[in-house]
Amino acid sequence: MATRLSDVAARAGVSVKTVSNVINDYPHITARTRAKVEAAIAELEYTPNVSARSLRKGRSDFIALAVPEMASPYFAELGAAVSRAAKKRGITVLIDQTEGEAAGEKLVLDGMRGQLIDGIIFSPITTSPAKIGSADTAKPLLLLGERHAGGTFDHVAVDSVQASFDATTHLISIGRRRIAAIGVGGGAGTGSVRRKGYRKALKAAGLEVDPTLEVGGPGYHREDGAASMRELLALPEPPDAVFCFNDLLAIGALRALADAGLSAPKDVAVIGFDDIEDGRFHSPSLSTISPDKEWLAENAVALLLDRIAGSAGRRDSAGNGEADRVDLTVPYTLQIRESTGG
Amino acid sequence: MATRLSDVAARAGVSVKTVSNVINDYPHITARTRAKVEAAIAELEYTPNVSARSLRKGRSDFIALAVPEMASPYFAELGAAVSRAAKKRGITVLIDQTEGEAAGEKLVLDGMRGQLIDGIIFSPITTSPAKIGSADTAKPLLLLGERHAGGTFDHVAVDSVQASFDATTHLISIGRRRIAAIGVGGGAGTGSVRRKGYRKALKAAGLEVDPTLEVGGPGYHREDGAASMRELLALPEPPDAVFCFNDLLAIGALRALADAGLSAPKDVAVIGFDDIEDGRFHSPSLSTISPDKEWLAENAVALLLDRIAGSAGRRDSAGNGEADRVDLTVPYTLQIRESTGG
Numbered sequence: 001m002a003t004r005l006s007d008v009a010a011r012a013g014v015s016v017k018t019v020s021n022v023i024n025d026y027p028h029i030t031a032r033t034r035a036k037v038e039a040a041i042a043e044l045e046y047t048p049n050v051s052a053r054s055l056r057k058g059r060s061d062f063i064a065l066a067v068p069e070m071a072s073p074y075f076a077e078l079g080a081a082v083s084r085a086a087k088k089r090g091i092t093v094l095i096d097q098t099e100g101e102a103a104g105e106k107l108v109l110d111g112m113r114g115q116l117i118d119g120i121i122f123s124p125i126t127t128s129p130a131k132i133g134s135a136d137t138a139k140p141l142l143l144l145g146e147r148h149a150g151g152t153f154d155h156v157a158v159d160s161v162q163a164s165f166d167a168t169t170h171l172i173s174i175g176r177r178r179i180a181a182i183g184v185g186g187g188a189g190t191g192s193v194r195r196k197g198y199r200k201a202l203k204a205a206g207l208e209v210d211p212t213l214e215v216g217g218p219g220y221h222r223e224d225g226a227a228s229m230r231e232l233l234a235l236p237e238p239p240d241a242v243f244c245f246n247d248l249l250a251i252g253a254l255r256a257l258a259d260a261g262l263s264a265p266k267d268v269a270v271i272g273f274d275d276i277e278d279g280r281f282h283s284p285s286l287s288t289i290s291p292d293k294e295w296l297a298e299n300a301v302a303l304l305l306d307r308i309a310g311s312a313g314r315r316d317s318a319g320n321g322e323a324d325r326v327d328l329t330v331p332y333t334l335q336i337r338e339s340t341g342g
Numbered sequence: 343m344a345t346r347l348s349d350v351a352a353r354a355g356v357s358v359k360t361v362s363n364v365i366n367d368y369p370h371i372t373a374r375t376r377a378k379v380e381a382a383i384a385e386l387e388y389t390p391n392v393s394a395r396s397l398r399k400g401r402s403d404f405i406a407l408a409v410p411e412m413a414s415p416y417f418a419e420l421g422a423a424v425s426r427a428a429k430k431r432g433i434t435v436l437i438d439q440t441e442g443e444a445a446g447e448k449l450v451l452d453g454m455r456g457q458l459i460d461g462i463i464f465s466p467i468t469t470s471p472a473k474i475g476s477a478d479t480a481k482p483l484l485l486l487g488e489r490h491a492g493g494t495f496d497h498v499a500v501d502s503v504q505a506s507f508d509a510t511t512h513l514i515s516i517g518r519r520r521i522a523a524i525g526v527g528g529g530a531g532t533g534s535v536r537r538k539g540y541r542k543a544l545k546a547a548g549l550e551v552d553p554t555l556e557v558g559g560p561g562y563h564r565e566d567g568a569a570s571m572r573e574l575l576a577l578p579e580p581p582d583a584v585f586c587f588n589d590l591l592a593i594g595a596l597r598a599l600a601d602a603g604l605s606a607p608k609d610v611a612v613i614g615f616d617d618i619e620d621g622r623f624h625s626p627s628l629s630t631i632s633p634d635k636e637w638l639a640e641n642a643v644a645l646l647l648d649r650i651a652g653s654a655g656r657r658d659s660a661g662n663g664e665a666d667r668v669d670l671t672v673p674y675t676l677q678i679r680e681s682t683g684g
Contacts, residue, residue, distance in 0.1 A: 064436065069422060070412065070418050070421045070422050070425070070437065071415075071418045071419045071421070071422035071619075072418075073413075073415060073418070073620075076412050076413045076414075076415070076417075076418035077413045079412045079413070079437070079439070080411060080412050080413035080439060083412070083439040083441075084441070087441075092438060093438075093439070094406065094436030094437065094438055095412065095421070095436065095437035095438075095439075096434060096435075096436055096437075097421070097422060097425040097435070097437075099425075099426075099429075222619060222622075222623045226623075251620075251623050252623060254623075254625065255623045255624075255625060258625045277413075277564060278415075278593075278620050280564075281564045281568075281593050281594060281596075281597045282597075282624065282625075283596065283597060283600045283624075283625055
């Protein structure tokens with residue numbers, strides 16, 4: 001027999017209304033009450049009757065998170081955080097892997113299936129800003145990451161220029177002078193935006209920008225970082241530090257150093273970007289820029305759900321109604337670990 | 343204007359029927375023809391008109407993959423492989439994170455939403471075999487992993503006892519005699535099944551089974567492996583090798599060794615299980631059991647799609663029709679790397 005709201009209320013010793021308020025994540029509920037209700041929900045294995053609720057509301061209570069690669073730890077960790085943030089609000093997140101391919105991203109922009117989901121959080125790689133900007137999606141859509149879309153959609157991202165400036169400045173602060181960058185050819189605007197912050201930091205410190213030290217193609221995987229580091233080590237004058245535009249590249253770079261009988265930070269200091277768990281457990285542990293993924297997930301989900309609740313009047317097919325577009329900047333910290341002498 | 347099948351056919355210089363055959367992944371198409379059609383699909387950014395197709399077939403062409411944690415690299419890599427295998431067949435995979443919680447797994451067993459998806463690939467952690475076995479899911483469901491479900495559902499898994507036997511035997515073959523196991527308290531049957539293989543190998547080599555060397559609770563994360571290794575290093579007589587029941591535990595164990603000023607394989611040889619990419623780039627690189635994830639994904643998707651195509655007559659509410667249940671064993675290899683002297 002299915003557990004009902006009233007069973008949860010009885011077990012928690014509160015009213016049905018209070019249980020409902022906790023499930024719908026209303027404010028002004030004490031931590032003590034919330035804990036009691038959540039314990040009762042867990043004990044009774046209560047699941048809100050989503051089908052009935054959905055019929056009533058004309059919504060599915062499912063949202064999609066469309067990412068290029070779910071096997072990339074950054075997207076996997078982000079997906080887990082988004083899933084948790086949504087669950088607290090009674091929403092289930094389904095993750096779709098576009099593989100950064102045009103067809104997959106087009107499916108996302110087409111609103112996937114109208115009947116399936118209420119809205120989409122989308123991290124594009126292949127699709128151009130112009131295409132995203134002109135898309136008239138059937139469902140509310142929120143963009144993550146570097147790529148701005150001409151102001152049509154809500155957008156949540158780290159200030160990559162400033163964060164890259166900070167990462168590079170840290171390498172300068174530990175006395176490094178020949179600082180390379182790996183990942184400059186990165187897709188979705190990441191490569192050019194992070195290089196901008198890197199160059200800005202060099203110039204601010206009066207260091208020369210040397211294009212032979214700016215390497216890396218579109219790939220942002222471990223093997224790409226290893227290949228780029230081997231390329232840098234083969235230079236007549238190799239670098240004494242390297243800023244990698246994500247942690248996977250940095251882990252590949254560390255591996256290439258080890259293969260060459262060199263070590264970080266002694267021979268080459270290495271810093272990454274993303275703060276994936278992998279880097280924290282690496283030997284040496286990896287210094288990095290740590291975006292607040294929980295903050296990102298909470299705010300992206302809350303913003304999308306606001307849009308879903310009031311989406312009807314938001315924008316028409318001519319693209320009007322853009323004035324209320326929201327652009328949120330994700331907080332981050334610089335994490336100094338062994339790979340830069342921390 | 344939307345690209346049509348005939349546009350793809352014209353570009354590829356083949357018939358519309360041939361394009362359709364390639365999209366539906368029919369056999370007996372030459373590699374050359376397939377390549378031409380796929381190139382044309384990519385150039386024209388063609389997406390099959392799924393909505394129309396779905397209405398015609400009464401299916402959504404979406405399946406769900408329900409995993410405990412998408413931030414776990416093993417599940418993230420598996421998710422990517424399942425997504426690719428499905429995409430080749432025109433199916434989109436949506437990933438749902440149950441967090442191994444009863445409520446999340448119940449939603450999966452309830453068939454999620456009938457209208458959403460055609461079938462589910464499910465990797466359970468919390469839900470007991472009895473509950474899974476007695477579930478009368480609305481949609482075809484395929485189980486992954488250790489936990490058998492009383493023969494009701496199709497099941498795809500590695501032979502964990504044999505693989506664990508092989509991993510432990512490898513440690514014995516390099517001369518280790520005091521071999522520990524990390525992860526024995528693991529959920530979903532993993533801990534007990536892998537310990538069985540571990541003990542079997544010790545006995546086969548005439549080595550004593552020492553319960554003080556069998557450690558680890560339900561957590562299978564890096565920090566759990568580090569904690570278990572610290573516990574082993576504090577023993578009066580620490581081990582000279584350790585078999586970790588997944589790669590994350592092994593990476594945590596390696597980190598704890600480094601923190602203690604010890605190294606693998608010199609002081610303690612370390613082997614894991616899963617072959618996540620993280621381990622291949624670690625220093626030292628991690629020896630492991632490598633299940634064929636592509637094989638797993640291909641076969642799980644193909645089997646589920648067969649069920650979806652013919653699911654109506656498969657089993658009734660009394661559970662009849664179980665005779666045709668399929669149990670597939672995933673091939674694996676032993677990967678010997680630096681952490682065991684490779």
